[in-house]
Amino acid sequence: MERELKLRIPAEDLEKLRHAPLLAQAEGAAGAPTLLTSTYFDTPELAFHWCGASLRVRCIGDERLQTLKLEGSARAGLFDRDEFELPVDSDTPDLKLLQDQIPADTDCGRLICDESTAARLKPVFVTRINRSVIPLRLPSGDELEVALDEGIVEADSGSVRIAAVELELKQGQAESLYGLALELLETVPLRIDHLSKADLGYELLVAAHSEAIKAQPVHLGRRDSLEDAFCSIARNCLDQIHANERGVVSGHDPSCVHQMRVGLRRLRSALDLFAKVIPACPGLDEELRWIASELGAARDWEVLAGSTLQQAATGRNADEIIPVQQACEQIAVSNRQRAAAAVESVRYTRLVLQVAIWLNRKGWREGMSDKQREVIATPAVQFAADVLRRRHRKLIKRGKRLADLDDHRRHRARIAAKKVRYATEFFASLCARRAVKHYVEALTALQDDLGWRNDVVVADQLLTSLPRTSPDATTGAAFARGYLASRAAADHEPLKKLWKRFRRLSPPR
Structure with missing residues (x-):
């Protein structure tokens, strides 16, 4: 070997x-x-x-x-x-x-x-x-x-x-x-x-390009300790991050940027989930936020140039959208190059090496009391049930009258939904399979809608700024903003139904 x-x-x-x-x-x-x-x-x-x-x-x-x-x-x-x-x-x-x-x-x-x-x-x-x-x-x-x-x-x-x-x-x-x-x-x-x-x-x-790699299922045993579960989950997140680094650097597939960013969000969510029993090494969250933000700008413009503007590029106004798409694609390419440079940087190299050492050495044990060590040695099953119940309850609280919330509060509900989804996927192997299936299906449908609504909010912000650098896109950007606003308004009843469906469920056990 x-x-x-x-x-x-x-x-x-x-x-x-x-x-x-x-x-x-x-x-x-x-x-x-x-x-x-x-x-x-x-x-x-x-x-x-x-x-x-x-x-x-x-x-x-x-x-x-x-x-x-x-x-x-x-x-x-x-x-x-x-x-x-x-x-x-x-x-x-x-x-x-x-x-x-x-x-x-x-x-x-x-x-x-x-x-x-x-x-x-x-x-x-x-x-x-x-x-x-x-x-x-x-x-x-x-x-x-x-x-x-x-x-x-x-x-x-x-x-x-x-x-x-x-x-x-x-x-x-x-x-x-x-x-x-x-x-x-x-x-x-x-x-x-x-x-x-x-x-x-x-x-x-061979002219082969790196493909975007999605997260693989996390497999935990019912006898796994809290520490075992954390190590398995953290490594699973890191595997997704590292698997997409090469694709981000090559720049051939924008989906690699998205999947690496998802891996970073999953890792940050895992660190937050275990924070009270396994503290992260100092400065880790700040560095993860930095690399995620470098990828985020590229992803936002990619989504706008692709799926979001394609919705508006229909009918008699389609020609007006073309210069908007072209301008957005140019910005997206530039931001993708910036994301690649970040992944290629010494700063990111240092982050990767430090996380690897911390995880391999189980650096969180340093300075722990005997009682704290006893806690992380207990089975993860009850911890998982408590976490899923708390995160579900928080989402229900933040999502009250979800379809009527303003952008800021709906965004907070979307983040809560994302954290529930990640926690459920992390601990799925410790829960009843059928319960997980129904819960994740309803949660995914809700997340998809909230994600689309968030894309519309981000698109409005980006389209507002676009004419300053691309005057030819002014008319098309204004039309696209109006079109997307009307689509968001029409989503009121569908979002109410999705929320009602999810509220009837209990977190899986």
Whole structure:
């Protein structure tokens, strides 16, 4: 099992990092770099790639090393995956060496066992990396290896330069990797790297874009403690956040911005939900608010340029909406670039590393009394029931006469509904399935309507400001505002019915 934390670094800062006290004083500090030439092999249809594997032969002097890496998890830059490494006698792979190590009933195993695969293998790209390796032994006893890489990935279709730092765990706990990365971050501006060298090579071959990733269900056991439940929920939220980072940075799919923002909201909601028993690390909420706001501006203009204005672009006034949409799309693209820059920033890298350390070390235990530790060791079932009851009661209070509320109070009710939804999804596995299903269905319908009403309010604010920067959009913006206001007024009775339906339900148990 390979456990590596991958970080990008400006090429001009590699030498500065090499002389950082932590690395320069290490026993066996880096000498002259070694050239590593790795040739990646695949079938013409890239069968290894599509089953989540990479196959290479690395040349180090006169030695040849064959490596197969399987798809694993990549969380906050930490790659956790199975790796099979064996010496070979030639510059091409020997699949027979792998047949006893990969389960034959997996996609990769079937590919390796197929006699025709070896004959169809061909080089698909090459990496040429100058690597300096520095072994580290920390005071904790954990053993790490720091690799400073500079080089190139080359394919027939193009090439890409690499300057990176790889921190590999040889022995010890994963949080040591994050702690070391934070120390190195004080010397040079590092960034979380979401792509392995194999990923970079395949990106030169395949024009694939990162898809938006929605939250996966949270699975809790009825015997899980409060602390166990919190860890599972927090990691679930972080998985959604990290899964969409790459898509936000690439900018190909605006939905990645939305899903990363949802992940951040879910995490903040989870921290709030457990705040009385598991306090967050200082400054965490402020930093989560910052990155969420950077994504929020992009999302607001995307929604306006897309679904909201499409409602108004009907009938004889459709032509007037076109310049409004064009202006909004330009602003959305600009804000999407700003969101990408935020996710690529040192500030965000530091946030990711600090959260990873806090969660892995269970940093909330520091300073806890024995009584507080006893509380977080109790079963989560009763806590979940109490939380769902309290949040449901708060939504009922804030939603009184919901259809008649002003924008501000309706917004507060919408936030309360969102918190109820997140809490219900977090604890769904501890409740009766049928009760959760009916409750979430009614709550989702209510949320959808409240969300649309909020989009209309935001749209009105953005359309009001638009003519100052886009005079050609003045007439269309005024029409769109009027049209959306009339649609919101017409929603009065449907919203009353949705609220009435939800009020009849009790929170699931």
